[in-house]
Amino acid sequence: MTPAQPRIVLLFSGKRKSGKDYVTDLLQHRLTAEVCCILRLSAPLKLQYAQDHNLDYEELLGCGQYKEEYRADMIRWGEMKRRQDSGFFCRLAIRHAARPVWIISDCRRRSDLQWFRQEFPDLCVCVRVEASEQTRSQRGWRFTAGVDDAESECGLDEGVKFDWIIRNDGDDDVLEKQLEELLSLVTSRLDSHTLNDVKTQQ
Numbered sequence: 631m632t633p634a635q636p637r638i639v640l641l642f643s644g645k646r647k648s649g650k651d652y653v654t655d656l657l658q659h660r661l662t663a664e665v666c667c668i669l670r671l672s673a674p675l676k677l678q679y680a681q682d683h684n685l686d687y688e689e690l691l692g693c694g695q696y697k698e699e700y701r702a703d704m705i706r707w708g709e710m711k712r713r714q715d716s717g718f719f720c721r722l723a724i725r726h727a728a729r730p731v732w733i734i735s736d737c738r739r740r741s742d743l744q745w746f747r748q749e750f751p752d753l754c755v756c757v758r759v760e761a762s763e764q765t766r767s768q769r770g771w772r773f774t775a776g777v778d779d780a781e782s783e784c785g786l787d788e789g790v791k792f793d794w795i796i797r798n799d800g801d802d803d804v805l806e807k808q809l810e811e812l813l814s815l816v817t818s819r820l821d822s823h824t825l826n827d828v829k830t831q832q
């Protein structure tokens with residue numbers, strides 16, 4: 631199935647426990663699920679990895695210890711797939727997308743950004759979620775060698791010009807202001823019919 635053409639594609643990235651899921655969930659809630667879908671590159675990766683390795687896909691999607699046990703190997707496996715075809719997981723992630731606003735919640739590599747920018751020129755907005763190491767630690771992050779010092783976590787650390795940086799260190803008012811600014815950019819790309827749906831449901 632060919633995905634419907636979006637009006638805007640938000641390419642989210644950020645370190646573990648910076649709050650990518652938290653922030654993207656808030657955005658989707660404001661825009662409504664009728665207008666905005668959250669797409670994860672890691673979802674098709676985990677599905678195929680689970681099938682190939684006879685593992686529990688639902689557990690890999692969760693945020694418990696099960697995923698962490700397989701993370702390093704999933705990274706290696708995913709990188710092998712990406713070397714064969716850098717857009718492999720990107721294509722799978724968007725295949726059923728049918729909303730005007732797409733949030734790709736877990737971009738990790740230059741090739742992820744390049745693929746979307748090439749497929750959807752003029753529609754992509756690159757958003758980085760940032761939180762201090764102290765905040766991330768309070769949220770349960772612990773440095774793991776082979777993960778936090780590898781491309782999976784560091785691939786976008788340098789040489790990427792982000793269009794938007796969201797600081798998410800736990801101050802609700804600061805976050806709210808930033809969300810409002812990003813939401814105005816998003817709604818400026820929507821047609822009046824879709825915009826009415828957003829407004830009536832807020």
Ligand SMILES: Nc1ncnc2c1ncn2[C@@H]1O[C@H](COP(=O)(O)OP(=O)(O)O)[C@@H](O)[C@H]1O
Nearest residue numbers: 644645646647648649650651652653769798800
């Ligand atoms: N601004 C915030 N206020 C309160 N809790 C937050 C905030 N941002 C993140 N969290 C919490 O921190 C944890 C990690 O956030 P999450 O969005 O899962 O990070 P990531 O997807 O970047 O790994 C979650 O339990 C989440 O609810």
Ligand SMILES: C[C@@](O)(CCOP(=O)(O)OP(=O)(O)O)CC(=O)O
Nearest residue numbers: 646672675701704705708736738782
């Ligand atoms: C193999 C991965 O796709 C696993 C990603 O799983 P999640 O997206 O659930 O990870 P966090 O939000 O950082 O905890 C990483 C990769 O390098 O592709």
